[in-house]
Amino acid sequence: MLTSHNPLTSSPKPSISFDSEGIREKLANLEQPCYVYVKNNQIGLSHEPNADILPRSMINALSPQQLGDRAFCDFHGLDYAYGAGAMAGGIASEDLVISLGKAGFLASFGAAGLVPQRVEKAIHTIQEALPNGRYAFNLIHSPSEEALERGSVELYLKYGVRTVEASAYLDLTPHIVRYRASGLHLNSQGDIETQNKIIAKISRTEVAQKFLKPAPPKLLKALVEQGQITALQATLAEKVPLADDITVEADSGGHTDNRSLVCLLPSIIALRNEIQQQYQYERSIRVGAAGGISTPESALAAFMMGASYIITGSVNHACIEAGTSEHTKQLLAQAAMADVVMAPCADMFEMGVKVQLLKRGSLFPMRAQKLYDLYQTYEGIDAIPTEVRQTIEKQIFQKPLEAVWQETLAYFQERDPEQIERANNNPKRKMALIFRWYLGLSSRWATSGQPQRTMDYQIWCGPAMGSFNDWVRGTYLEFSENRQVVDVATHIMRGAAYLYRLQSLKLQGVNLPSPYHFYRPTPL
Numbered sequence: 001m002l003t004s005h006n007p008l009t010s011s012p013k014p015s016i017s018f019d020s021e022g023i024r025e026k027l028a029n030l031e032q033p034c035y036v037y038v039k040n041n042q043i044g045l046s047h048e049p050n051a052d053i054l055p056r057s058m059i060n061a062l063s064p065q066q067l068g069d070r071a072f073c074d075f076h077g078l079d080y081a082y083g084a085g086a087m088a089g090g091i092a093s094e095d096l097v098i099s100l101g102k103a104g105f106l107a108s109f110g111a112a113g114l115v116p117q118r119v120e121k122a123i124h125t126i127q128e129a130l131p132n133g134r135y136a137f138n139l140i141h142s143p144s145e146e147a148l149e150r151g152s153v154e155l156y157l158k159y160g161v162r163t164v165e166a167s168a169y170l171d172l173t174p175h176i177v178r179y180r181a182s183g184l185h186l187n188s189q190g191d192i193e194t195q196n197k198i199i200a201k202i203s204r205t206e207v208a209q210k211f212l213k214p215a216p217p218k219l220l221k222a223l224v225e226q227g228q229i230t231a232l233q234a235t236l237a238e239k240v241p242l243a244d245d246i247t248v249e250a251d252s253g254g255h256t257d258n259r260s261l262v263c264l265l266p267s268i269i270a271l272r273n274e275i276q277q278q279y280q281y282e283r284s285i286r287v288g289a290a291g292g293i294s295t296p297e298s299a300l301a302a303f304m305m306g307a308s309y310i311i312t313g314s315v316n317h318a319c320i321e322a323g324t325s326e327h328t329k330q331l332l333a334q335a336a337m338a339d340v341v342m343a344p345c346a347d348m349f350e351m352g353v354k355v356q357l358l359k360r361g362s363l364f365p366m367r368a369q370k371l372y373d374l375y376q377t378y379e380g381i382d383a384i385p386t387e388v389r390q391t392i393e394k395q396i397f398q399k400p401l402e403a404v405w406q407e408t409l410a411y412f413q414e415r416d417p418e419q420i421e422r423a424n425n426n427p428k429r430k431m432a433l434i435f436r437w438y439l440g441l442s443s444r445w446a447t448s449g450q451p452q453r454t455m456d457y458q459i460w461c462g463p464a465m466g467s468f469n470d471w472v473r474g475t476y477l478e479f480s481e482n483r484q485v486v487d488v489a490t491h492i493m494r495g496a497a498y499l500y501r502l503q504s505l506k507l508q509g510v511n512l513p514s515p516y517h518f519y520r521p522t523p524l
């Protein structure tokens with residue numbers, strides 16, 4: 001049915017397009033409705049109803065701002081129900097957060113792994129550029145370095161960071177409860193105002209439950225006793241959920257449980273409904289989706305499954321604004337969907353926790369696994385056979401393990417001396433800290449673009465990266481130097497709205513040929 005022949009040339013009806021270019025243009029004009037006409041077995045589209053011919057079907061105008069939950073946008077002051085999740089070490093940089101915020105999207109600064117002074121600097125820069133909000137900071141649970149989480153909350157409270165993206169929680173801590181409760185007050189109408197907003201990212205039902213319910217009375221009581229919140233705030237905290245929004249994170253880049261979004265999202269939505277029924281909150285908690293979203297199709301699927309908003313991650317890592325090296329961005333822009341793998345992570349190395357990252361173009365996944373296997377097998381570095389030790393010193397560390405230990409000591413002396421105390425009489429812990437030297441630095445080599453260490457780059461990314469690369473191949477977004485976060489976000493959302501209208505036509509019995517089912521990004 002794709003044709004450039006216009007069967008109406010004898011009786012011109014210029015507002016109806018029968019040629020493929022015209023049909024495509026009409027479909028892409030999301031701000032206008034489309035009326036479908038059939039004449040001489042040809043399908044034609046018009047933005048206006050035609051008095052002479054009865055339309056076969058029609059689709060309404062649909063702006064990308066209509067996708068998702070309006071309440072999410074209003075609550076966070078956004079135009080789009082779309083956010084960019086935090087990326088550690090400032091990969092989700094000030095630039096990335098500010099660009100998206102100015103364009104009506106939400107982004108979360110990648111505070112994890114950064115020293116407080118660096119985070120403080122980011123707070124100043126972002127607050128100056130976005131005085132009306134539209135930004136978040138990551139609050140990451142760090143079970144092995146509790147001081148970091150406490151310090152982050154103190155910074156956020158001190159500078160009035162009003163939205164955090166809370167992640168990696170397995171259980172609640174006094175710090176996150178303090179952040180939430182100390183922002184609660186009653187307004188002049190007697191309603192509870194939640195000044196400190198929490199978007200909790202979870203991948204398990206049992207963790208979601210903790211954020212969907214009010215903060216535990218025991219933690220609130222302790223905070224009152226310590227003078228960190230008032231008795232009134234503790235009372236108010238028992239009436240509101242701990243989080244305003246729950247991001248359900250499926251198989252993603254970085255830390256992930258590798259769950260499937262189509263399985264996880266319905267379960268958490270059902271849980272939210274159940275808890276809402278039980279607590280009758282005045283404002284229902286919204287559930288968003290993350291993990292694997294990087295194309296119009298995946299975005300639309302998430303919205304159609306009931307997601308109030310979507311969060312992207314991997315796809316932003318290859319963008320101009322990401323705080324990482326050009327080499328890393330190039331590798332990401334060439335990645336295929338199967339070029340990712342799970343490998344041991346630095347922060348929870350001893351627990352055997354893994355992160356999802358790029359395997360193509362780096363030996364990191366194999367080398368990190370080798371270190372984890374050695375950690376499992378031996379009681380300390382002195383127990384490792386000499387030959388094996390020499391090999392890892394040469395290939396992985398590129399220096400003697402003793403020298404690595406000295407650097408590790410210097411690092412923790414400044415940052416967290418308790419780590420050294422715990423390792424002093426414990427050879428296995430000492431071995432873990434030495435191995436973590438490599439795992440910790442390899443992500444920084446990737447962000448700083450250390451030329452001698454390209455084969456050791458640790459680049460977090462999920463299958464969403466390959467999926468995005470497939471979509472944009474042959475368009476201006478194929479090249480990382482053209483990938484601006486706002487362009488990427490806009491095209492994903494516009495593409496989702498575009499595809500929605502095609503699906504809507506299909507449900508009405510008008511199945512346009514497959515080439516129309518492709519939304520092609522063009523420069524904005």
Ligand code: FMN
Pocket residue numbers: 084085086087088089091110111112138140165166167168201249251252253254255290291292293294311312313314315317459460461462463464
């Ligand atoms: N999530 C966090 O909550 N904190 C982080 O520090 C963090 N670092 C990340 C670093 C990179 C490079 C990537 C790709 C993801 C990271 N994430 C982090 C997860 C993202 O915020 C987002 O939830 C996830 O990437 C979405 O899934 P996707 O990668 O499939 O798009």
